[in-house]
Amino acid sequence: MKKVLLSIAVATLVAACGSQEVKKDVPVADRTTPPTQTQPTAQTGTTTPTQQTAVTGNPLKDPKNILSQRSVYFDFDSNVVKDEFRPLVQAHAKYMVEKKDTKIRIEGNCDERGSREYNLALGQRRAEAVKKVMTVLGVQDGRIETVSFGEEKPADPGHDEAAWAKNRRGDIKYAGE
Amino acid sequence: MKKFLLAILLCAAALAARAQLTIDITTSGGRQIPVAILPFAGEGAQAQPVSPVVSADLARTGLFRLVNTVGVSPLPTEPSEVNFVDWQARSSEALVIGKVEPQADGRLEVRFRLFDVQKQSQLASFSYVVAPAQLRATAHRIADVIYEKLTGERGVFSTKITYVVKRGTRYELQVADADGANAQAVLASNEPIISPAWSPDGSRIAYVSFDRKKPMVVVQNLAQGTTRIVANYWGNNSAPAWSPDGSTLAVTLTRDSIAQIYAIPAGGGEPRRLAVTPAIDTEASFSPDGRWIVFTSDRGGSPQIYRMPAAGGAAQRLTFEGTYNVRPRYSPDGKSIAFVQREGGRYRIAVLEVDTGQVTVLTDGTLDDSPSFAPNGKMILYEAQANGRGQLAAVSSDGRVRQRLVSSAGDVRDPAWGPLPAN
Secondary structure, eight states: OHHHHHHHHHHHHHHHHTOOOOOTTSOOOOOSOOTTTTHHHHTOTTOOHHHHHHHHHOTTTOTTSGGGOOEEEOOTTOOOOOGGGHHHHHHHHHHHHHSTTOOEEEEEEOOSOSOHHHHHHHHHHHHHHHHHHHHHTTOOGGGEEEEEEETSSOSSOOOSHHHHHHHSEEEEEETTO | OEEEEEEEOOOSTTOTTOOOEEEEEEEOSSOOEEEEEOOOBTGGGSSSOSHHHHHHHHHHTTSEEEOOOTTOOSOOOSGGGOOHHHHHHTTOSEEEEEEEEEOTTSOEEEEEEEEETTTTEEEEEEEEEEOGGGHHHHHHHHHHHHHHHHHSSOOOTTOEEEEEEEETTEEEEEEEETTSOSOEEEEEESSOEEEEEEOTTSSEEEEEEOTTSSOEEEEEETTTOOEEEEEOOSSOEEEEEEOTTSSEEEEEEOSSSSSEEEEEETTOOOOEEOOOOSSOEEEEEEOTTSSEEEEEEOTTSSOEEEEEETTOOOOEEOOOSSSOEEEEEEOTTSSEEEEEEEETTEEEEEEEETTTOOEEEOOOOSBOEEEEEOTTSSEEEEEEEETTEEEEEEEETTSOEEEEEEESSSEEEEEEEOOOOOO
């Protein structure tokens, strides 16, 4: 658990410095079972032990781990990865550098305004922007596919600025998820 | 400005999944031709009367005023029975009469005549022998004849439209008659479907499917129901547009970089990149003569409409006003381009005259999208948003006539108007 927190702290530090320096001695993928992780399986009686192990042992699914955060939000008409989301992207980059067999797909999304196909292209540009942050940190190009859902998969179905802000995003999905 | 509401109750048969379609028409300015369409003798015995469909078709264009025919008795079915003086008194310029007669083999003979009331002369006369199930289609053919005789332009009442309906998490690609009747789902999915495009002969529809959790381009043969994935490369595959000869699709791929336009054989095959730019190029549309492709590009810093040779090459910018001009579609005569323009946070359908560069905004919505010309170029079908739902709307290419096709069936979006039927 401490290790996880440390990795977050380092990721934040790296982001704050705006540098590409990544300390290699800091483990990010913590396979040990955190003591507080029995809660997610308590909600259903049908969860099998296998799933329980998978959930509790997976930093990507651990709500306390930054790796469980997958969405990068964008300003209107912008594909700039904002500073507040850099720690998240950097943590995923670090994880992928260490776990060489991982592949991801970054899914770009837009709000509903404008034409569907131009939005599809814009969403892809957002996904590319997230990818670029990761490749700069050492993740090989071929392990990251960028795709776009344009305006077709809004996180919030509303039609106001609050909804649109949630819909302009890039989502990180690991292969097999 | 005249406003009237035309409620069309679709035929009662097989209506379970269909809702009432209300067409709300607004016309402003322009002359309307007064035309009297009499009930066809014998049509009352049929499940599908003919004359109400003809009347609705003509009224929907906004180009005609339907003259009151109440109280005409007996119904004339032959020229000799027509009292032209009476129709002149009713200020009608044209008159339509007809009859529906059962044949011994169970089919029906539908006859109609169109008259010039002032000249007391016959403009057209046709007879069709059809199965009862064909009565509605026959009515559209009659409306096509009347429209062409009275306006000099081809009618589009026998054409089809396609659009996507979203209900909850379910998406359906539907094909319907141009008046919204006979809607049928040709594809259903739990993933989005966008950008349907008719092949020039109307036999196939290309569209973008997200069935594999990312956009790919699929061509579906309507009669056979078969599908073929024509583009499913690394990244996005989208925005299909047919060449006028039906041999080639222009598509947008991101396999080599950001969104760029490629030509791909319509039956599948290796894509050929048409241009190399560092910006987004997408939303291709072929000119009707096949020489040009118009498309959206943000190479100049904001999305604008450009034109390049269909084989690829240097592009020329066509729009200069505003910071957001997207989704171009050539008119059938190639002289103008419909597109989406953003102004003051509102997205509207506009038309660009290619030769002069003149832009006319046609609609007044907030989130209008996906303009598609009728094959006679007179109307533009598009997606409008009202109360948070997509719905279909149409506007005449001169902006004077507007229709809203209000359906209670979910979120209706991304329409495309099909070609004229082959005959």
